[in-house]
Amino acid sequence: MIHIxxxxxxxxxxxxxxxxxxxxxxxxxxxxxxxxxWEGSTQAALLALPEHVSPGVSFxxxxxxxxxxxxxxxxxxxxxxxxxxxxxxxxxxxERVLAxxxxxxxxxxxxxxxxxxxxxxxxISSAWADEHLAEVxxxxxxxxxxxxxxxxxxx
Amino acid sequence: MTRFQLWTxxxxxxxxxxxxxxxxEAWDDSxxxxxxTHIFRRVLKTCSLHAALSGQALYDALYETNRRKNMTxxxxxxxKASLTLDQYQWSFDRDGVLTVNFGSALTSAQKTNxxxxxxxxxxxxxxxxx
Numbered sequence: 001m002i003h004i005x006x007x008x009x010x011x012x013x014x015x016x017x018x019x020x021x022x023x024x025x026x027x028x029x030x031x032x033x034x035x036x037x038w039e040g041s042t043q044a045a046l047l048a049l050p051e052h053v054s055p056g057v058s059f060x061x062x063x064x065x066x067x068x069x070x071x072x073x074x075x076x077x078x079x080x081x082x083x084x085x086x087x088x089x090x091x092x093x094x095e096r097v098l099a100x101x102x103x104x105x106x107x108x109x110x111x112x113x114x115x116x117x118x119x120x121x122x123x124i125s126s127a128w129a130d131e132h133l134a135e136v137x138x139x140x141x142x143x144x145x146x147x148x149x150x151x152x153x154x155x
Numbered sequence: 156m157t158r159f160q161l162w163t164x165x166x167x168x169x170x171x172x173x174x175x176x177x178x179x180e181a182w183d184d185s186x187x188x189x190x191x192t193h194i195f196r197r198v199l200k201t202c203s204l205h206a207a208l209s210g211q212a213l214y215d216a217l218y219e220t221n222r223r224k225n226m227t228x229x230x231x232x233x234x235k236a237s238l239t240l241d242q243y244q245w246s247f248d249r250d251g252v253l254t255v256n257f258g259s260a261l262t263s264a265q266k267t268n269x270x271x272x273x274x275x276x277x278x279x280x281x282x283x284x285x
Contacts, residue, residue, distance in 0.1 A: 002271055013279050029278035032222040038230055038272035089192060 002037045004046045007072055009037035012100045023075040025068060026100045030093040035066030040148040041123050045069050048142060048150040052119050053078045060084070060120040060138060062111065063128075067094040069121050070105045081105045082113055112136065129153070158184050159196065164217050166224055166247055168204035176202045178214050193218070204249065220251050227255055227282055230272045234265050256285040 001010045001019075008022035018024050027036055035042055049069065053059060055077030061070040064083035074081045083098075083105050085091040091109050098105055112135050120138035122129050129143040134155060141153045159181050167175035177200040180193045195214035208216055228243050244256040261269065266284050273282035 002275060009275055011274055011279060027275045029281070030276060031219060032226050036272065036276040038233055038268075038275065040233060086187075087192075 004037065004043050006050060007037075007046050007075070009068070023072070025071050025075065026097075027066070027068075028096050028100045030066050030097065031089075033065050033087075033090045033093040035064070035068040035094075035097075037068060041144045042068060044148045044150050045121055045123055045142070045144050046072055049073060049121070050076060052140060052142060052152075055079075057119055058082075058115075058117040060113065060115075060117045060136070062120060062122045062136060063124040064094055064107075065090050066097045067103075067105055067107065068097070069123065071097070071101055071103055073119075073121075074103060074105055078119070079104070082108060082115065082117065084108045084110055084113060086111045156184050157181050161199070162217075164221055166217075166220055166245075167202035169202070174202045174204075176200055176205055176213065176217060178217065180214070204247070207249075216251060220247055220253070223253055223277055223281065226276065227253060227269075227273055230276065231255070231257065231261075231269055234268045234272070235261060252281060252283060254283040254285060 001008055006023050007025055008019055009025050009027050012026045012028045030036055049072050053073045053076045057078045059073040059078040059081045061083045064070055064085045067083040070081045070083035083094060085094055094107055098107055116137040119140050120136050121142040123144040126146045133141060133153060141155060143151050143153055145151055159179060161177055161179055163170060163175050163177050178198050179196040181196050182191055182193045195211050198210060198213055205213055224245055232238055238260060242257050242260045246254050270284040
């Protein structure tokens with residue numbers, strides 16, 4: 001298991017007692033897809049989320065991979081939560097992860113959605129964010145930059 | 156446009172002596188890197204390590220083990236950025252279990268971190284960290 005901020009990522013095969021005081025995110029194997037929780041970008045995003053996500057906030061994870069950030073937002077009380085992914089293999093991995101967490105995250109195959117949200121997070125690349133930020137319909141957009149810092153951008 | 160390439164994995168029985176698989180795969184170069192997937196076309200040759208497999212099953216196994224080997228290296232670098240590729244000793248057994256050994260380049264705590272991260276990424280028992 002891996003602890004990052006208020007979150008604990010545990011394998012779906014892991015039968016050890018869930019540590020108290022953590023928001024548990026179960027991970028099934030995602031092979032080469034992004035978002036298992038060890039990546040610097042994912043950890044930076046997980047640490048940033050509690051500052052911007054609270055119960056009732058609507059949320060979008062763009063380029064979600066495993067959907068770990070959408071799951072984390074859901075654990076923080078955000079609703080509704082959306083996650084988009086354009087890579088077929090990554091989308092299927094995200095489906096499996098959402099299923100093992102019994103999640104209500106709305107999983108969309110593609111990159112962007114029409115539904116505006118309160119908070120969106122983009123963890124693809126700084127260049128992608130620079131080029132497509134105006135297309136992300138959110139009040140606040142968090143961007144995980146290439147150096148693993150998280151910047152807040154308003155469209 | 157559809158592109159083709161022949162792939163000889165470096166994790167077959169003995170690529171240096173020619174005991175290695177050779178497969179042909181295809182991809183669409185009009186698809187972005189983020190969305191691109193490779194497609195199996197045919198097997199030209201099978202090595203002694205992978206002799207029990209054929210066709211799509213062989214390709215899927217080679218694809219998955221290769222990516223696991225490469226991604227485990229990426230995970231190791233996230234644990235300790237100063238690792239060098241020559242410190243990455245790896246091998247596969249006939250069941251596709253990857254064993255990695257960084258020797259004294261990683262501390263016990265770092266090896267535990269690598270072990271936990273690899274387990275989350277690939278599932279339990281897929282990567283052994285010595």
